[in-house]
Amino acid sequence: MAQRSPITRRHLLLGAAATFGVPAILAGCGSEAPAPAPGRPGGDLGTVTIGSNASDEIPKKSLDTVVKGFTQATTRINTVDHNTFQENINRYLRGTPEDVFTWFAGYRMQFFAEQGLATDISDVWQEIGGGYTQAFKDQSTGVDGKQYFIPFTYYPWAVFYRKSVWREKGYTPPATLDEFTALARKMKTDGLIPIAFADKDGWPAMGTFDILNMRTNGYDFHVSLMAGKESWTDPRVKQVFDTWRGLMEFHQPAALGRTWQEAGQSLAQKKTGMYLLGMFVAQQFPEADRDDLDFFTFPEINPAYGTDSIDAPIDGYMISAKAKNVEGAKALLKHFAQPASQNIATGLDPGTLAASSQADTSGYSALQKRGAELVSKATHIAQFLDRDTRPDFASTVMIPSLQSFVGEPDEIDSLLKSIEQQKANIFR
Template identity: 75%
Template sequence: MGQPMITRRGALLGAAAFGVPAALAGCGGPPGGSGAGTVSIGSNASDAIPKKALQTVVDGFGGASVRINTVDHNTFQENINRYLRGTPDDVFTWFSGYRMRFFAEQGLATDVSDVWRRIGQDYTPALKAASSAADGKQYFVPFTYYPWAIFYRKSVWADRGYRPPATLDELTALAGRMKRDGLIPIGFADKDGWPAMGTFDILNMRLNGYDFHISLMSGKESWTDRRVKAVLDTWRGLLAHHQPAALGRTWQEAAQSLARGQTGMYLLGLFVAQQFPPGELDDLDLFTFPEINPKYGTDAIDAPIDGYMISAKARNVTGAKALLEHLAAASSQNVATELDPGTLACSAKADTRGYTSLQQRAAELVSGARHIAQFLDRDTRPDFASTVMIPALQRFIGHPDDIDALLRDIEAQKANIFR
């Protein structure tokens, strides 16, 4: 992806992609200018709690004034490529791993290696690696992360004598017991397209291991492989225990079903906590998805890293880099994780003593994992994730008995994209 000439029409299209008025998109000084003036952030933190957390952290920035342009999370992701080619903000929220590297390699992001020379001591080598592109330079500053796990209400489980299952057979038996007790066993929602990816990820890693999963995501394995079919066969066996009509439900609505005690458990990211009243967070607990294949046990999880990048067309690069240093500070991340119980701080210097019991449990889960994936739509090409996998998984949910044809279709599309 090269750098096209910006026309007035292109500017209008780029701004409209995120619903931002053209007059406001990418405001600031001249390209590459000084830190004076305004730094703009294109943010996908559209839910109330993360939106407030980001605003509070930014309010503590002592540099240039900051304007946050918030866009619905899904709209942001679906239009990111057009946005970065148009008139993007100086700084934008994004993800580590493959998706970060993809835009870095297309020349759509600014090298922030100089920022890393000042903040590097606050991050682990693994986080630096997750922020680096193939050229060895850094283009991303980690802010927070959140593991995926199965969440449940401790009071509901205590009342019925439920225990976290250690194997898939135990999970299936527990789901059957929940049904008999009048509960929907597994909360489920996929109206937005991406939540079902978490189920695919964990089943693939439990059945076939982390290495196969990552290789499949990078286009090196065939989707018609018997191992992939085993994933969907296993999932098909669980669908009867899932919350019905998932394609018409948002993750927030499914999380609220868990909060109301209507569902027994829910596989999602730690951000499920955002849908619980503060006074009820102590009743929320988690466990990792149980073992399926003893060869791999429970050694892998999804734990996506969220953070910030600077667009290649940033107008206030100096101010943007100063803002990234502020966001990298442990004090900033402490503010964020206190306001948003659905996140954990990336900085090694963050004060975890203020974590809720749920955040502490989540941190322990991550520390005990041997392999950490970034989530399907972050571990593969963004075009493959959005144009192939979202409709494919929704098709599976609606018609789970058509696995062979579905996998052939995915493989054919993958071959065209990963050329």
């Protein structure tokens, strides 16, 4: 099993037919990148194809714009619904994948690299490595010591809220779980749904589990649990679910029928008081309202760990092992690694931060600056549950298990026993 290289604050400061098994899923989804402007050559490296999970409007526009600036080859982007891409990535990479594909750093990258489904890009890193901290390089490196991933953007998870609502109601960010609960209770009294919540897509609830586990049991236990080394029937895991169950009365109801975008819009519309999510929640706010968005890190539960850990997933690009145009693909990855490319992305997408340490952050919004500060102060940074564990365990066990918990939060013991039994069959 692949070993992860965790990002720490110290490291950070140093510096988804054949394609998806269902041809119809991809048919009609492809979009060729805008042609180079008149007088600019299209390049001589042929055609580079890109498999993209950037299906939402803002990230899709961001990728299209960044790729438009790549003139060494003709590019063709095949965009697939984010969740469909992620859930079918294994079949995709074993079928007829595009040359370059969007993916995630750390364990999820290592897992497919170790299976021989990605192309070694260590030579690319020899050219672009100076633009990244060692932490980002670690998260791009396979268990064999070679690099397979180019970091592009990342984003922290926190509890988001509208400043104007909080100012009107006199709310202040809580420092402890007791204060958080008291605040949620006050919001109910004031006629607000305290916590926006959605899990129709399966993955958002993972963020709640992650932060409750790291706040309760610490980063090291969380990482070990994700690696299959701890038992899900351990009392420490049960305590996480007990705590979560105690917060359920404050969650937005009917979460299994709601997307994260809809939950984000409820926050933007001032119907909910706060929302634990990635900074990409800003995509659901009208541009004129984004300055009204702020956040706090999830409060302390266990004083032994305080608020030392957060989720801050890294998104980027890889080259499939079956790439038809490796030379062109590597040139495109070098383009993605350029600070100027990442500056374009973070300028268009208010919910992201540039991975390159050489990127110009002077144009960051106040929210982006706060996000960068939050990450820099974290002692431990996790990549997110479905990125920090085996993809088969995340998709076939944890998604249905967490959705089951959201639907029936009183059935904890039987749920954890089921997770542990399934885990034993996967982590052999």
